[in-house]
Amino acid sequence: KQEVTQIPAALSVPEGENLVLNCSFTDSAIYNLQWFRQDPGKGLTSLLLIQSSQREQTSGRLNASLDKSSGRSTLYIAASQPGDSATYLCAAYTSGTYKYIFGTGTRLKVLA
Amino acid sequence: DAGVIQSPRHEVTEMGQEVTLRCKPISGHDYLFWYRQTMMRGLELLIYFNNNVPIDDSGMPEDRFSAKMPNASFSTLKIQPSEPRDSAVYFCASSTEGTGELFFGEGSRLTVL
Numbered sequence: 001k002q003e004v005t006q007i008p009a010a011l012s013v014p015e016g017e018n019l020v021l022n023c024s025f026t027d028s029a030i031y032n033l034q035w036f037r038q039d040p041g042k043g044l045t046s047l048l049l050i051q052s053s054q055r056e057q058t059s060g061r062l063n064a065s066l067d068k069s070s071g072r073s074t075l076y077i078a079a080s081q082p083g084d085s086a087t088y089l090c091a092a093y094t095s096g097t098y099k100y101i102f103g104t105g106t107r108l109k110v111l112a
Numbered sequence: 113d114a115g116v117i118q119s120p121r122h123e124v125t126e127m128g129q130e131v132t133l134r135c136k137p138i139s140g141h142d143y144l145f146w147y148r149q150t151m152m153r154g155l156e157l158l159i160y161f162n163n164n165v166p167i168d169d170s171g172m173p174e175d176r177f178s179a180k181m182p183n184a185s186f187s188t189l190k191i192q193p194s195e196p197r198d199s200a201v202y203f204c205a206s207s208t209e210g211t212g213e214l215f216f217g218e219g220s221r222l223t224v225l
Contacts, residue, residue, distance in 0.1 A: 032211075046213060
């Protein structure tokens with residue numbers, strides 16, 4: 001059974017810092033790994049999707065990597081801004097199940 | 113291009129009442145998922161459909177919960193009778209088998225008094 005863990009649960013950084021959010025999964029037979037952003041009271045917004053054949057994806061100041069052998073994905077945010085403050089969730093889509101299993105998220109606060 | 117549309121956005125009801133949540137997936141998406149989010153348990157998958165057929169409902173907490181997808185553009189999640197512990201945000205999401213990328217609606221916040 002796939003389990004997804006995100007560490008840390010919360011993070012507070014000053015504006016301008018580069019930061020890394022971690023996501024670990026127990027079953028390496030994943031098809032996709034997707035990163036989302038959730039603002040308070042809102043739905044989840046897709047940030048990056050990494051397919052199993054890929055090692056990383058980039059969008060603007062965001063870069064996500066995937067290492068299936070170690071069961072880890074990281075989301076790198078460059079030059080953080082107060083507008084980046086939100087909860088970031090990762091989700092692993094396990095092959096054969098068609099189910100995305102979510103981590104509990106990292107709540108990020110970027111201080112101006 | 114419309115995303116996943118859910119209604120109602122907010123629902124307040126009394127214990128014992130029937131609650132129906134609605135979802136319109138993105139056109140052309142062949143997978144539809146219902147999730148529940150709470151502070152205690154995070155995001156939990158309740159049920160998902162492929163081409164309107166329920167595939168896995170192992171996450172549905174009790175027989176009080178039921179879901180249907182009568183056609184490719186509409187799904188409902190029904191709770192009857194509702195209980196205070198059902199209070200949560202219920203999300204609908206859709207995807208295609210091609211990319212597998214998941215897209216969420218804005219959610220329906222349910223409060224059962």
